[in-house]
Amino acid sequence: MILSALTTSVGINLALTVLLAAAYSLLRRRPPYVEVYSPRRPYAPLEPWLAAAWRRAEEDIHAAAGLDGVVFIRIFVFSIRVFAAAAVLGVGVLLPVNFLGDQLREIDFTDLPNKSIDLFSISNVQDGSSKLWLHFSAVYIITGITCYLLYHEYKYISGKRLEYFMISKPLPQHFTVLVRAIPVSDGVSVGDAVDKFFKEYHASTYLSHTIVRQTGKLRRLLNDAESICTKLTNLNHVRRSTGDPPRKLGLFSRNDLVGEYQKRLEDLEENVRMEQSDATRRQEIPAAFVSFRSRYSAANAVYIRQSDNPTEWQTEEAPDPHDVYWPFFSTSFMERWIAKFVVFVASVLLILVFLLVVAFVQGLTYLEQLEKWLPFLRNILEIAVVSQLVTGYLPSVILHVLSSCVPSIMKLFSTMQGFVSVSGIEQSACNKMLRFTIWTAFFANVLTGSALVQFEIFLNPKELPSKLAVLVPAQASFFIAYVVTSWTSITSELTQITALFCHLWGKCAKCCKRDYSKAPSMPYYSEIPRILLFGLIGLAYFIVAPLILPFVLVYFCLGYFIFRNQLFNVYAPKYDTGGKFWPVVHNTTIFSLVVLHIIAIGVFGIKKLPLASSLLLPLPPLTLLFNEFCRNRFLPIFEAYSTESLLKKDREEQSKPDMAEFFSNLVTAYCDPALKPFQRASNSDERTAPLLASLSSSR
């Protein structure tokens, strides 16, 4: 890529970014768009959004989006700090050194726009030059800074986790454990077995239990009812808001439609009621939520094996009642086992298919290749603007669009794997996405070859650095363009283009399936891997092509402001994992550092400075040792609360008067929402309300 192509790309994206931000600033206060841009509030905030996002305190973020929201924003804070330091080092020291090198050609300040951006990369430094020691020092310095910031951040977030635990209200999940594989003898119900066992072994602390029942059929009925309810609500909403009398709409009049829907809803209601009264008597699953009188005794039941037979009375921490993924309990063990296998095969297939696509996209940066493949395009491609657009912009756009479909597929995979909670599903999907993103978006682009060839490179660890040192710099222009394109994609988060179109289409079609009265939840599982990818790209290219660093920094700054705004106005938290996403961020950053080290070792080898290569060898082990230390020091805090915290919290609340009420609510907290009865109401508009309420809690 030549410098002018890069400038074009930066120009287009900067323009788009500003355009999108301006469009958002204009539209967000208009009444028809408030539902899209501020679904969490019934009104459009008066303050300018950028200023509001800047001023917000962390306590506000915690109040609005939970500790997960805080952690999410901390990812940006951490990345901005790292890349601010990296950009100072890279642009201030490495970039001039690279540009003043003469390996690629003699210095010639004329015709700068047609210069290749390789002039700014380490390739331009003379082989064996002593200036390379600057690059060497930079690797050590950035590793040191990143590790220091990682430690600081891990400490900060684990401190916050403990702090918010100590000031939290009593939560059902802290007092409850999920018991599975309950052994049942003939003639004894699961409930009696649970009662007997826990009254015997946890007599003083056992409070109550809720048996889990199979509610698959009931859930299908409720889902049908839900879609009809949504349609009805939308119809009524439109009728009321437009105020127009019933008129023909296609084949049915709107009144016919409403009558038809109401009839079907009544039938379904009847079915649901029958099914509910039936289900209480049959299809018990040998699993139960067992509640205790204190957090410490619940922890006891989780961390000490209950039964002599380890395959019976298996206990685990219960999720938040709203976070329980109830359909999981309706699947049989065999179904889950097969699903796991299918998920494994499907994940592999997905990566393979995606690699083919990436190989094609990758070809676009080399115009000659494209012309060979599609000869009829030759005339068009010879136009300067088109060629710059195609090489500088198109590949990244395709990649961005395709990548956006993957998260929902990964979430589907995780759902099939059988987690008991939505947060569990999303955490697993986050890990899957991370692996997928790093492999397809980074390594596949770097290694450019068939999946088999890529895999073989990793089988020969001794030659990995030198191979990466050749392959990574070759793709610098692609990744610079990719980072620049990402500005638009992260700003489009602000304008919520998909939601906007749905909303507008919904208004036109007057009847839409999606219910816009509810705020969507933040898709951490797709956003976190995407952000971490840019961290990896930035660190991997830190010494090879420091030109990328300011662009990465801009990306993180944009993200910081945009998501501080979105977490307040758009997304409502669906669950609170208590910051369990941070260890993923930590580990990925360590991985990125090691990738940087391996590339640096290879580069110094190729650049004929073997001493620097050798002196870098201790860095990966030291980094991993640091990671091991952090794993011992902080990770247990994210896995379980300590005796100290649990007992302190328990004692603090012992005397509080509202605990009696909490315990009485706790008894019914883990009731399957599909089994909760709903009341009949006379008004056709209001009658859907209780059902809707019951449905929304069953999500």
Add this chain to the structure above:
Amino acid sequence: MILSALTTSVGINLALTVLLAAAYSLLRRRPPYVEVYSPRRPYAPLEPWLAAAWRRAEEDIHAAAGLDGVVFIRIFVFSIRVFAAAAVLGVGVLLPVNFLGDQLREIDFTDLPNKSIDLFSISNVQDGSSKLWLHFSAVYIITGITCYLLYHEYKYISGKRLEYFMISKPLPQHFTVLVRAIPVSDGVSVGDAVDKFFKEYHASTYLSHTIVRQTGKLRRLLNDAESICTKLTNLNHVRRSTGDPPRKLGLFSRNDLVGEYQKRLEDLEENVRMEQSDATRRQEIPAAFVSFRSRYSAANAVYIRQSDNPTEWQTEEAPDPHDVYWPFFSTSFMERWIAKFVVFVASVLLILVFLLVVAFVQGLTYLEQLEKWLPFLRNILEIAVVSQLVTGYLPSVILHVLSSCVPSIMKLFSTMQGFVSVSGIEQSACNKMLRFTIWTAFFANVLTGSALVQFEIFLNPKELPSKLAVLVPAQASFFIAYVVTSWTSITSELTQITALFCHLWGKCAKCCKRDYSKAPSMPYYSEIPRILLFGLIGLAYFIVAPLILPFVLVYFCLGYFIFRNQLFNVYAPKYDTGGKFWPVVHNTTIFSLVVLHIIAIGVFGIKKLPLASSLLLPLPPLTLLFNEFCRNRFLPIFEAYSTESLLKKDREEQSKPDMAEFFSNLVTAYCDPALKPFQRASNSDERTAPLLASLSSSR
């Protein structure tokens, strides 16, 4: 190896085995040898040992040698069952099929003694013959039988573990946890910190604590005292037993010697007393044994993290007070860290050195090579008996002798790694020995090449089966000879040749360092890997050379009788891990099965029966799946006791009157024996007794 060489080897070893057993039967009742052959009893048992070993019940073994002894005998029972089935299949079906094949030469029943034993191996079966399906079925059958027996045995032993826990007396280790990394602020002693913490968070169950102190110097003084005591006791013993008056012995008269020793002992005693009174005031280590009022509350303290900071108040299960390895606490964190690194390097070096030796030994089975190396031996080697002895016997002897030095080195390595208990050290040494044995005694002999070449074979997993299929049959004769030689080595366990020589030499020299009044402890860490090696050899050669199976079976039968005798008469248990060695046996057997599968897959490929190879492919994953099941089903039982067991046991004892005494003893149970005071006695013979008692408990 030809058949006559094998017969010679079997003949020699059978003769030696019978000779050793006969010698043992004759000598064991003679008064001078009772101390060697029945150190656990003051008398020689009257019954014939073989009959007694046969009749003994498992309860007796448990009483005499603990659950570890039971597990040790169950290894033989399990192996005998597996190899009885294998021998029936191998000798009854596979051997005739192999022998009647005609791949190697036409059938010729004349001159049988000069036939190569390869005629009995699978190499002799015609390539692609349908008879190979018999071998194929045999692999499936033996895998099925072994897995069934493994499951049965795991279930049996885990049942025994629970059973013996339920009938055990109250033991200090069940009520106690070891707390490390106790944070101490200035001006507060470790003891006060422990008291404060546990009184706050375990108020109702906390009983007492014992602070660990640095006693390195004191221990060295006591060791010196011990060696002098032993010498004194031996001198006195000899004087009393021979009844002769003091006479000259070299430069000193015996009385001079006794006086000299007594003087030094008095000095040491004085030093020890000073050091003890001093040590109580200084050098506290931030570690303590904390005792609780019930087993369940001790388990609580172990399995739930205590402090918000995971690097403080780290808890783990306490070992038996006699099992604590006190010198560990005297080493600093840095020393242990360096030791770990040194141990790693030393282990690698040990394997490399040993591989060189094995390569030489391996050469001995090929006479031509040996003649080339050592031309002056040519004349001697041409004598028939000598050549048969050298090829059939000598290599195995060298290997056996060398292997016998390794266990103590491995134990030393494990000691340096920093375990808090002797049983922990020996379990780690057992794992090290296992890896060492499998690598040097099996793979190094099979792969015959430099360590690097060996390693490279494992880097290419696709070609591993076909390579093993070529290399494994080539070494069949070596391993048959090795198994046959092992008969002698296991019978020499009975005659305790080393101990016998020491004893006799001690009687001659009248003054020996070793104290024969104490029974030695069973070296599980060296014996278990050795036994498991024969299981691996037997299974690996199951279809390749079924001739080996009866020899392996004889080995296990010998071992069964011999160790049933030795556990009663010779070895006294030093600790009781509660059967924790069984999971090692289980995993190794699974490993052996997978090795069998890989070899079989390769063999059928070479024998031009690719369908059989393909049909064997599901077997390794199925075996590993079975292992995974067992790991979930049984392993947790060996790691911790369940709430069910702990509470049952606690409740059972609540009302017992002798618990008060137990608790009062518990308070001082974990006192460092080096700090226990010893009384002065007037009689020179008796005065050593209390010191000795204090010393023996400090071991």
